[in-house]
Amino acid sequence: MDPAGSPRQTAASGRSSVIDSVRGFSLSGVRISKEEVRKKITFPEYLRRSMREAIRAKNAGASTVTRIHEAAHAEGEPAAEPAEWPMVVFINSRSGGRHGPKLKARLQELMGEEQVFDLSTVKPHEFVQYGLACLESFASSGDSCAKETREKLRIVVAGGDGTVGWVLGCLGELNKRGRQPVPPTGVIPLGTGNDLSRSFGWGGSFPFNWKSSIKRTLDKIAHGPTSRLDSWQVSISMPAGEELDAPHSLKAIEEALLDQELEVEGELPEKVSCYEGVFYNYFSIGMDARVAHGFHHLRNEKPYLARGPISNKIIYSGYSCGQGWFCTPCSTGPDLRSLRNILRIHVKRVNHSKWEQLPVPSSVRSIVVLNLPSYGSGRNPWGKLKPDYLEKRGFVQAHADDGYLEIFGLKQGWHASMVMAEIITAKHIAQASAIRFELRGGEWKKSYLQMDGEPWKQPLNKEFSTFVEIKRVPFQSLMLRGD
16 A cells, blocks of 8 residues: 555545545445445444533533433343444534535434534534543443444544644544544545645545545444554644634643743743744745635635635636735845744754754745645645655655645745646755744744644744744554545
């Protein structure tokens, strides 16, 4: 099998949604009926109701949950049989244009309605904290049906990369608390770029003949092999007093613990504001994040303009042209100049344990830190590098579970356009197991950052630095493969 995200698999994943659109069959090529799918996936009623009630009550041991369980196991009641393919779905019904609500209804037809969670009403951490804990409580009391359901459970995420990352982050809490096994995750792509989905063979777009292909997708999720995915923790320490409109992926914390092996030059502010988050695909600083920030605000203000992936990409391209990325020589604003004016980079290189400062290329206006070999709707800006070049630069072949991040730069818009068209590769800067960015203002009052498609405006201070440190999370995520 090719490694995750290799050119062969990336091409295959790009075609998979088209193939699935004309095939409504199981992996063996035999047509699978709706009734058969429902029978194999649907939990026993008492488990479905108990999980929902635990989430509603925000208490896995609520009295109503106990009563449902006791009634199902009363004398004379037949023993419940566990589902053959137990799975639950998290769906972002606002993704996928007009398809989101229809897909939700279709999924509810194919399994118990209580197994389909709309993220607008039930958050993934609530499922982990209460719904999954309910199953675990039943299992620990000797309920063999609940035990088998918990052990065989698989997760389906119907949404974009940001939604997938949100769910993976919540499932990652199971590792921290020793609640094994962590259910593996499959994807139904509903976003714009869907790079995480592409990297694991789930395709880059929602199939147009989705009513029949969704059964095949669920069959793949039931039988698909698992792969591992690195996740990366981002810690931000910035001077207090500046207001940060943090995205969903960043949470305020009391203190960001920066690596003490790398000393900070200069004075530190008396008070700092700290944030923490996790990304799975990419983190970036500069013009690409600026464009993404503007696009997100435009979409929120005028949602009627963004009705699906195609219209999103058209608007995004037009917005890129209007932000000054293609006319650097004519730009006078300091926030359109090279990142070298505000940025220092320190990294731990491949097979090195010491921090090293890297020069910031003067031509670079956007720096991207990439975990997956798919970026910007299936492109591979890092490229497929030849062995002699890898050896010369001290690089290794990039994979999603190798413990390293690829750092590359994008220059003006024309360079970025050729990179995205895969005519050339991006400007390679380094591979690293840990990264620290130091940002300092001066003429710049702000910069733009983004993490897995969630951008924000980062205030800058001319007296004190803002630090962004990236380290690998000790536990890897389990992904199901769809190819």
